[in-house]
Amino acid sequence: MNTRVYLAKLIDVLLPVLAMLVALLVGILLLLLLGSDPVKAYSALIQGALGNVSGITQTLTKATPLLLVGLGICIAFRGGVINIGGEGQIVVGALAATAFAVSFSKLPGLILLPLTLLSAAAAGLVWGGIPGLLKARLGVNEILTTVMMNQIALRLMNFLLRGPLLDPEHVAAGTSIPQSAALPESIWLPRLVPRTLFHSGAILAVLLALAVYFLLWRTTIGYRIRAVGLNPHASRYAGIPVPKYVTLSLALSGMLCGLAGAVEVLGVHHRMLEGLSGGYGFSGIVAALFGKLHPLGAIPASALFGALLVGADKMQRAVQVPSALAIALQGLVVLFVVSSDLYVRRRTRRRVGEDGPEEAVEGAQFEEPPAGTGEGANVASADVASEGAGREEDK
Amino acid sequence: MIDELFTISTLIGILHSCVRLATPYLFAALGETFGQRSGVLNLGVDGIMLMGAFFAFYVVFEGHNLWVGVLVAVAVGVLMGMLKAFVSVTMQSLQGISGIGLYLFGLGLSSLLFKTLIGSVEGVSGFRQLAIPLLSDLPGIGHILFNHNILVYLAYLMVPVSWFVINRTTLGLKIRAVGHNPEAADTLGVSVNGVRYTTLMIGGALAAVAGASLSIGLQNVFQENMTNGLGFIAVALVYFGSWRTVGVLGGALLFSLVNALQLWAQALNIPIPSEVAVMMPYIMTIVVLAFTARQIQKPAALARSYERGE
Amino acid sequence: MFDSLKAVQAEMGGESALEIAFSEGMFRVTDASAAIRDYASEGFDLVIAHGAQYGNSVFEVASDFTETSFAWGTSSDTGAERGFENVFAYGAVANEGGFVNGVVAAMLTETDVIGVIGPVAGDAKLYIDGFVRGVTEIKPDAQVNISYTGSFSDTTLAAEAAHVHIQAGADVLTGSAQQVVGAIGVASENGVAWLGTQSDQMSLGPDVVVTNQVYDWANVITDMIAKVEAGELGGTVYRLTFANEGLRLEFNESLEIADEVKEAARGAIEDIKSGDVDPVLIEEE
Numbered sequence: 003m004n005t006r007v008y009l010a011k012l013i014d015v016l017l018p019v020l021a022m023l024v025a026l027l028v029g030i031l032l033l034l035l036l037g038s039d040p041v042k043a044y045s046a047l048i049q050g051a052l053g054n055v056s057g058i059t060q061t062l063t064k065a066t067p068l069l070l071v072g073l074g075i076c077i078a079f080r081g082g083v084i085n086i087g088g089e090g091q092i093v094v095g096a097l098a099a100t101a102f103a104v105s106f107s108k109l110p111g112l113i114l115l116p117l118t119l120l121s122a123a124a125a126g127l128v129w130g131g132i133p134g135l136l137k138a139r140l141g142v143n144e145i146l147t148t149v150m151m152n153q154i155a156l157r158l159m160n161f162l163l164r165g166p167l168l169d170p171e172h173v174a175a176g177t178s179i180p181q182s183a184a185l186p187e188s189i190w191l192p193r194l195v196p197r198t199l200f201h202s203g204a205i206l207a208v209l210l211a212l213a214v215y216f217l218l219w220r221t222t223i224g225y226r227i228r229a230v231g232l233n234p235h236a237s238r239y240a241g242i243p244v245p246k247y248v249t250l251s252l253a254l255s256g257m258l259c260g261l262a263g264a265v266e267v268l269g270v271h272h273r274m275l276e277g278l279s280g281g282y283g284f285s286g287i288v289a290a291l292f293g294k295l296h297p298l299g300a301i302p303a304s305a306l307f308g309a310l311l312v313g314a315d316k317m318q319r320a321v322q323v324p325s326a327l328a329i330a331l332q333g334l335v336v337l338f339v340v341s342s343d344l345y346v347r348r349r350t351r352r353r354v355g356e357d358g359p360e361e362a363v364e365g366a367q368f369e370e371p372p373a374g375t376g377e378g379a380n381v382a383s384a385d386v387a388s389e390g391a392g393r394e395e396d397k
Numbered sequence: 398m399i400d401e402l403f404t405i406s407t408l409i410g411i412l413h414s415c416v417r418l419a420t421p422y423l424f425a426a427l428g429e430t431f432g433q434r435s436g437v438l439n440l441g442v443d444g445i446m447l448m449g450a451f452f453a454f455y456v457v458f459e460g461h462n463l464w465v466g467v468l469v470a471v472a473v474g475v476l477m478g479m480l481k482a483f484v485s486v487t488m489q490s491l492q493g494i495s496g497i498g499l500y501l502f503g504l505g506l507s508s509l510l511f512k513t514l515i516g517s518v519e520g521v522s523g524f525r526q527l528a529i530p531l532l533s534d535l536p537g538i539g540h541i542l543f544n545h546n547i548l549v550y551l552a553y554l555m556v557p558v559s560w561f562v563i564n565r566t567t568l569g570l571k572i573r574a575v576g577h578n579p580e581a582a583d584t585l586g587v588s589v590n591g592v593r594y595t596t597l598m599i600g601g602a603l604a605a606v607a608g609a610s611l612s613i614g615l616q617n618v619f620q621e622n623m624t625n626g627l628g629f630i631a632v633a634l635v636y637f638g639s640w641r642t643v644g645v646l647g648g649a650l651l652f653s654l655v656n657a658l659q660l661w662a663q664a665l666n667i668p669i670p671s672e673v674a675v676m677m678p679y680i681m682t683i684v685v686l687a688f689t690a691r692q693i694q695k696p697a698a699l700a701r702s703y704e705r706g707e
Numbered sequence: 708m709f710d711s712l713k714a715v716q717a718e719m720g721g722e723s724a725l726e727i728a729f730s731e732g733m734f735r736v737t738d739a740s741a742a743i744r745d746y747a748s749e750g751f752d753l754v755i756a757h758g759a760q761y762g763n764s765v766f767e768v769a770s771d772f773t774e775t776s777f778a779w780g781t782s783s784d785t786g787a788e789r790g791f792e793n794v795f796a797y798g799a800v801a802n803e804g805g806f807v808n809g810v811v812a813a814m815l816t817e818t819d820v821i822g823v824i825g826p827v828a829g830d831a832k833l834y835i836d837g838f839v840r841g842v843t844e845i846k847p848d849a850q851v852n853i854s855y856t857g858s859f860s861d862t863t864l865a866a867e868a869a870h871v872h873i874q875a876g877a878d879v880l881t882g883s884a885q886q887v888v889g890a891i892g893v894a895s896e897n898g899v900a901w902l903g904t905q906s907d908q909m910s911l912g913p914d915v916v917v918t919n920q921v922y923d924w925a926n927v928i929t930d931m932i933a934k935v936e937a938g939e940l941g942g943t944v945y946r947l948t949f950a951n952e953g954l955r956l957e958f959n960e961s962l963e964i965a966d967e968v969k970e971a972a973r974g975a976i977e978d979i980k981s982g983d984v985d986p987v988l989i990e991e992e
Contacts, residue, residue, distance in 0.1 A: 164829035330505025336498025340490035675857025
């Protein structure tokens with residue numbers, strides 16, 4: 003790989019950051035229109051997210067669920083499906099973790115913690131797996147089902163937090179705040195910095211990012227998931243059971259979101275309460291996008307996006323602008339980042355023309371997983387068709 | 398007690414509710430159908446709806462005519478559709494994700510404008526119930542179908558109009574061609590990007606009217622995030638309706654019927670747990686689609702960007 | 708809450724006397740937690756977390772900032788048992804207002820059918836229970852139909868629920884949570900009476916909102932500030948009731964309301980104040 007290609011790849015990586023800066027420039031306009039001082043606002047944003055220990059730990063605390071959800075989104079996108087059911091999967095994961103930990107609170111922590119995480123993973127797996135199965139076997143579009151499953155999960159939570167899972171202490175006190183009992187202290191994820199919310203779930207998330215990378219680029223399963231995502235027809239001719247891998251990618255995606263829910267419960271709140279998913283299901287998609295839909299890229303991307311979210315909150319407090327501004331800016335960031343992709347793809351094609359065809363055919367070879375091509379593959383396959391994986395193959 | 402649900406007057410009430418509830422879904426889902434038939438998935442419908450709801454409300458709140466409110470909403474919807482088109486068609490970005498960006502942008506901006514320009518939740522006098530003379534006197538059917546505000550009628554009128562445009566006009570032919578095989582359409586001299594811009598602008602306009610139907614038709618207030626994810630359901634209904642206008646109508650009606658049923662069952666004190674009742678519309682939609690999905694033919698080029706070969 | 712704060716500020720002599728900073732839209736509890744910690748470290752004397760879900764965060768921060776005073780609600784937990792001395796708790800006894808609104812509803816209804824629109828079963832229980840109790844106090848045979856939308860923000864479904872109640876014969880409606888704004892619009896269009904609670908809803912339906920249960924936090928805030936200045940940083944549980952004037956029932960002045968309705972309402976308030984009536988639903992059967 004020569005220097006020119008290396009430079010070009012550097013630009014690919016930095017492009018989302020540039021796009022984000024452009025979006026923030028538009029934010030200056032909005033701030034001026036609101037009569038706020040943009041310099042004060044943005045210095046509060048940067049200061050708030052990165053300026054001191056408190057800011058940095060908040061950023062990393064927020065990055066943790068974003069990374070976990072983002073990893074789930076990566077798998078789904080690589081498998082050629084859209085998972086907008088992250089919200090619901092987070093909720094059922096958190097509910098399952100809570101229900102399990104509260105029911106078996108007598109177990110020693112060393113046994114209880116892995117089992118709690120497992121039950122959350124299983125719940126997420128099911129909540130993602132149902133849309134997966136419906137798509138693979140019956141051709142039901144996953145956008146429809148994941149949207150509906152979000153609503154069902156939300157209502158399930160409303161019910162459980164007011165009924166079976168409601169904190170008995172609250173029932174006794176008659177206050178009926180919709181939240182569960184506290185989880186046993188033995189399984190709280192240890193805080194990494196005292197007096198902050200930053201907890202060891204972050205380490206788990208990074209380890210899982212490595213695991214997802216390994217799964218997608220170093221195992222046959224991962225290779226097949228990506229093959230199905232790139233070209234379901236060709237995959238079918240190559241003998242890959244497409245429906246199985248469609249189901250699998252949505253189920254794994256749901257599993258990671260479910261884990262995100264469990265980690266929020268175990269690391270941050272120590273109990274299940276309303277508003278726990280708080281839009282991470284959508285923000286995680288954005289974080290994954292920042293990371294070019296690559297599990298390793300998702301690590302810095304979720305930190306960056308976490309910083310943006312934390313900073314935007316600080317900005318709101320510093321200059322007293324409505325919090326909606328941060329949401330609008332988030333939307334603009336997404337629009338600019340996805341648009342900047344065009345430049346990458348155009349250049350990729352040129353590069354293919356100049357440097358020979360190796361990079362272009364990545365993922366189009368179906369016999370063996372191409373070794374060591376993980377870095378390059380993201381550009382070409384970032385434009386996965388969100389549709390079509392399940393439809394025709396099962397006729 | 399359950400038989401109370403099946404008296405004639407209750408059944409009429411349920412169907413009346415169903416017809417009205419389907420209104421915003423119809424506008425939004427029909428709009429989305431145009432985009433998807435031309436091959437563009439727009440997940441940002443909810444954001445456009447919120448913008449439409451806000452602007453329609455704001456115009457009326459400032460003392461202008463209701464129809465001016467609708468027109469302004471349409472204009473805003475067209476602009477949002479153009480934004481989506483620019484990002485998805487010109488910049489060829491990932492359609493699913495750019496839709497989410499559009500949603501967040503619309504959600505944030507509409508709330509921001511609301512906070513800045515109005516500040517607190519206020520009411521306006523919106524479109525009134527307009528009983529159609531003679532027709533509304535028909536027994537049963539008259540109340541169910543012909544006793545609504547004018548935006549409700551308009552939503553149902555959009556069904557045959559959309560069907561006609563898609564199936565019987567040159568534009569419709571181009572839309573279907575572009576959605577099915579953009580390369581071939583391009584070869585035949587159809588501007589793929591032009592068609593997609595058009596459909597997204599139509600979709601934006603209809604989504605904005607869907608929002609307006611809430612803020613100055615059915616509820617006469619504006620509140621932050623008042624759509625509550627309704628736009629996402631509308632997108633889902635397009636899949637449900639197999640990309641056909643009549644199918645979309647059926648989906649919207651079914652979803653609304655289950656909602657109307659559960660509201661009526663609760664209001665009549667029929668002992669079903671409300672926890673289950675409120676989940677029913679979503680579960681039903683999935684179940685019905687699981688049984689019918691196999692026959693669906695989707696636009697072949699849906700969610701695929703198109704770039705002319707050079 | 709914020710309006711009450713502003714009112715207290717104005718009374719104390721404007722911004723120079725009392726500095727207020729606030730954050731809204733804290734849908735994620737972690738964000739609220741960060742905000743609470745920020746305000747504490749920025750040196751604010753009193754940090755108010757208005758939302759029951761913020762309880763955990765309040766106690767966590769309060770244990771790190773023992774010199775700062777915190778308040779949260781709706782709750783009755785000041786953590787005193789666990790050794791906290793710097794946390795206030797506050798809440799409204801919403802069933803009192805519910806009871807009075809129930810009495811008003813029973814007086815107003817001619818069809819003897821009354822509709823209630825709730826968010827999620829189990830929530831707003833205090834208000835709804837009090838309301839039903841108030842109705843049965845006056846008209847034991849009146850029918851109270853309660854429907855839940857399953858959401859706090861689904862204005863569309865709340866609006867349709869209002870339609871359904873009206874068609875099912877209800878001529879007086881009430882409801883709670885932010886979603887009811889849509890339902891008030893429907894009540895207004897159909898000329899059906901609406902009884903408001905929690906916030907000022909009269910502007911939403913000037914022709915139909917008959918009464919409004921208003922929470923007035925001003926006394927609570929003033930008292931908390933006085934306590935903090937005197938060095939008492941927490942420990943008190945505040946309850947908004949009719950007796951301490953934290954709850955008020957407002958009549959819509961632009962409507963002609965029959966005197967006997969007003970008198971019944973005032974009578975009910977007096978009964979609650981004197982303890983003659985317990986506005987808690989007695990389970991039937």
